[in-house]
Amino acid sequence: MAAPEPMLEVLNDAACRGLFAAHEVGRLVVVVDDEPHVFPVNYAFDEDSIVVRTDGGTKLRGATLRRVAFEIDEIEHAPPACSWSVVAHGVGDDITDAVDPASERARELLVTPWAPGERQQWIRIHALAFTGRRLSG
Numbered sequence: 320m321a322a323p324e325p326m327l328e329v330l331n332d333a334a335c336r337g338l339f340a341a342h343e344v345g346r347l348v349v350v351v352d353d354e355p356h357v358f359p360v361n362y363a364f365d366e367d368s369i370v371v372r373t374d375g376g377t378k379l380r381g382a383t384l385r386r387v388a389f390e391i392d393e394i395e396h397a398p399p400a401c402s403w404s405v406v407a408h409g410v411g412d413d414i415t416d417a418v419d420p421a422s423e424r425a426r427e428l429l430v431t432p433w434a435p436g437e438r439q440q441w442i443r444i445h446a447l448a449f450t451g452r453r454l455s456g
Contacts, residue, residue: 347442
């Protein structure tokens with residue numbers, strides 16, 4: 320008996336947001352000096368924002384007031400296989416010293432970096448669009 324053909328499903332906005340809300344590790348994508356950089360990071364999700372703690376450096380410089388992408392995924396090989404990938408496209412902002420209510424609320428979210436170090440800087444990504452796909456079967 321032949322295995323069923325895999326099905327590719329485009330995820331809607333609500334499904335993408337639900338996946339972001341249910342996970343805590345993703346990849347921040349920035350461009351610095353015309354070079355793309357991808358950083359695995361812990362994050363928190365709040366409505367249309369992704370919040371990351373970091374130190375100074377390429378992540379902070381590449382994300383502040385610039386277009387960024389943030390990706391999460393899961394790959395399942397065991398039957399029934401179901402894999403997905405979701406990307407948020409948006410603008411990053413350094414909210415470390417911001418005093419507006421949204422930034423203050425974002426800094427209260429639980430973001431526990433797994434990499435060692437202080438991680439005193441906060442980046443909020445205001446997501447402008449979500450895209451995602453799920454492969455099952």
